Amino acid sequence: MPARGDHDARRRDVSQAVWEVLAAKGFGGLTLRAVAAQLGASTGLLTHYFPSKKALMRHALEVAHEHGQRRERPVAEGEGLPGLRAALLHVMPLDPEIAAMNRVWVSFWDAALGDDELAAAELRRYERWRGMLRPHVEAAVRLGQLPADADPDDVVAGAAGFAHGLVVQALFDPARFPPRRQIKLVDDFVALLAR
Amino acid sequence: MPARGDHDARRRDVSQAVWEVLAAKGFGGLTLRAVAAQLGASTGLLTHYFPSKKALMRHALEVAHEHGQRRERPVAEGEGLPGLRAALLHVMPLDPEIAAMNRVWVSFWDAALGDDELAAAELRRYERWRGMLRPHVEAAVRLGQLPADADPDDVVAGAAGFAHGLVVQALFDPARFPPRRQIKLVDDFVALLAR
Structure with a gap:
């Protein structure tokens, strides 16, 4: 066929x-x-695939998601905090490919803040990401790497925030946030949690 | 006249x-x-003020900056970490006015990542903000609230990242990040630094 x-x-x-x-x-x-x-094609051809801007945005969201999924999951050297460290480093712009991906997602925040459907998609994406960090934090509590009374949801939200805020600074200021420093800052943060 | x-x-x-x-x-x-x-005016009238999209963006940047400057600076109950805490809380979307301001700045990241002049403006804005956090961190080291060997630049970058990453999560998920929880998360972060 x-x-x-x-x-x-x-x-x-x-x-x-x-x-x-x-x-x-x-x-x-x-x-x-x-x-x-x-694509070197006419806008007319494109309307065959995307009858509206919204349809284009929806497809772009899928494309961006697939690009993220294609990357190999990090393998940590240990359970708990080492796993959290690896998951945080996984999203840092340590090479041009991840920087491109970060740039796409940061730009999506603007689009999503102005559109209810896209905002709901971004909320789910955050839930998914925090859901990926959570088992590491729970393991860290279980293994005594974190205090027994630590609230896993709060640790996860703080870690997710820390990583994303660092991503934004590194995107704008790669000279001041080279990969080595990004790794050190993540290590410092995980060490703070562990104390 | x-x-x-x-x-x-x-x-x-x-x-x-x-x-x-x-x-x-x-x-x-x-x-x-x-x-x-x-404004209830014609686009033609607007081109009198803004001959180009770029001119409009530049003016918008000034307007957004002025709105931020208009807010009263926080007064901390003490030097060092209490000052850092107050400065971080100052940028959190704890009320609708600050949420609107945050929404504007998050949207600016997309515009700035696609334009060299705007990216340079955002880099300077980050330098300014980190510069406002730095005296608090230096005071905290001097007062023994932070270890003597703490690198103020790294603590500042981490704190700035933590706050901005939390801002983004709170903008998308106000139900899960009400003001009370935002304050607790900032308190937890500052307490981690202090340990």
């Missing part, structure tokens, strides 16, 4: 063009026109 | 309309058309 294959290949090309626009311009710069230019 | 007064009053109206668009739609939604609609 060559027609089917062509269709799938074209869809992949469209998704790749969406990703390239996202990586270069963020969600704020994502338009049918920009994707068409990236 | 009534003409002069009219002119100034009109400029204030324009600046107020720019702020209202920013607060409602963020930098991503800031267009001449949106400001004109907010």
Whole structure:
């Protein structure tokens, strides 16, 4: 069925063009026109895939999510706090690929704050991410690496916040936040928790 | 000189309309058309004030900065860590006015990541904010509230990151991050530093 294959290949090309626009311009710069230019196609062709800006945004959200999922999960050297450390480092812009991904997600905050559906998607994304950090914090409490009365939800929210706030600073100021310093700051934070 | 007064009053109206668009739609939604609609004026009139999108963005940046400056600086009950705590709480979305301001600045990250001039402005804004946190951290080291070998720059970067990451979570999930919990999380963070 060559027609089917062509269709799938074209869809992949469209998704790749969406990703390239996202990586270069963020969600704020994502338009049918920009994707068409990236693809070397007409805006008319694009409306076949995306009848509205909203449809384009929805697809871009999937594309960005898939790019994140494709990365290998970090393997920590130990349970509890070492696992939390690895999960936090996993989101830091330590190389250009992750920096591009961070840039996309930071830009999504603006789009999401202005749209109820996208805001709900971002809320779920946060829940998912905090849900990934939580087992490490619970293990840390169980293993006595954190005080027995530590509230796992609060530790998780604080750790998630710490990492994202550092991501933003590093994106704007890579000279002052080279990978080595990002790693040190995450290590310092985990060490604070452990004291 | 009534003409002069009219002119100034009109400029204030324009600046107020720019702020209202920013607060409602963020930098991503800031267009001449949106400001004109907010002002009940024609887009043509607006081009008299802002010959380009860039000129509008520059003015919006000033307007947002002035709104921040207008807020009273927090007075801490003590030097060092209490001062750091007050400065961090000062930026948390504890009421609708600060939430609106946070929403504007988070949206600015997207605009700034796609524009060298705006990115440089955001870098300076971060330097300024970290510069405001630094004296509190230095006082905390001097007063023995922090270990003598603590690196003030790293403590400041971590605290700035922690606060901004919490701001983003609270903006998207006010139900899970009511003011009381935001305050507790900041208190927990400062207590960690102090241990």
